[in-house]
Amino acid sequence: GAVVSQHPSRVICKSGTSVKIECRSLDFQATTMFWYRQFPKQSLMLMATSNEGSKATYEQGVEKDKFLINHASLTLSTLTVTSAHPEDSSFYICSARMDENYGYTFGSGTRLTVV
């Protein structure tokens, strides 16, 4: 089946540095990628929707200059957390819509810890 490969699975970084998270669709073209964030014991919260070749659409309250999303190809979307702070520590997961029948597949997630 369709797979989205997400890397890294875990990352620890120092406050003030930037971290890039990649999601690659391995056997299909992901025209739309959704990026979610999940804090402990909470539901997934949609951060932004990216479409290949165009600017991402951010949800209210998500800083687009802090969470940079690039979807330059049909198989790769990246989320860069810039100038990370401890409050950015969270679980980030991407999801791609696979086909017109609304099938979705999910990356395995990235657990970010900012120290």
Place this chain on the structure above:
Amino acid sequence: KNEVEQSPQNLTAQEGEFITINCSYSVGISALHWLQQHPGGGIVSLFMLSSGKKKHGRLIATINIQEKHSSLHITASHPRDSAVYICAVPDSNYQLIWGAGTKLIIKP
């Protein structure tokens, strides 16, 4: 009122019990998704259904479009089934509207 509501929020059962998780939605949908999130965080898509019933192993999902209700059943539950189960429906922009999830614990 939330557009997608799940019940129960938490469910603890003994190994072998038959499990039912319910999902009601208030929006028009083309498909409903059942997802599983394990403690490590990874999410697996279990079912996508728009009518009737689907079965995969010990998992069964049903949907009643008229009543806007879906159920996920687990037969012969096992501790490895312990996870958070989430129902979700896509909106017109294909963004998933999530239920709050049901945390299932199966005790040996």
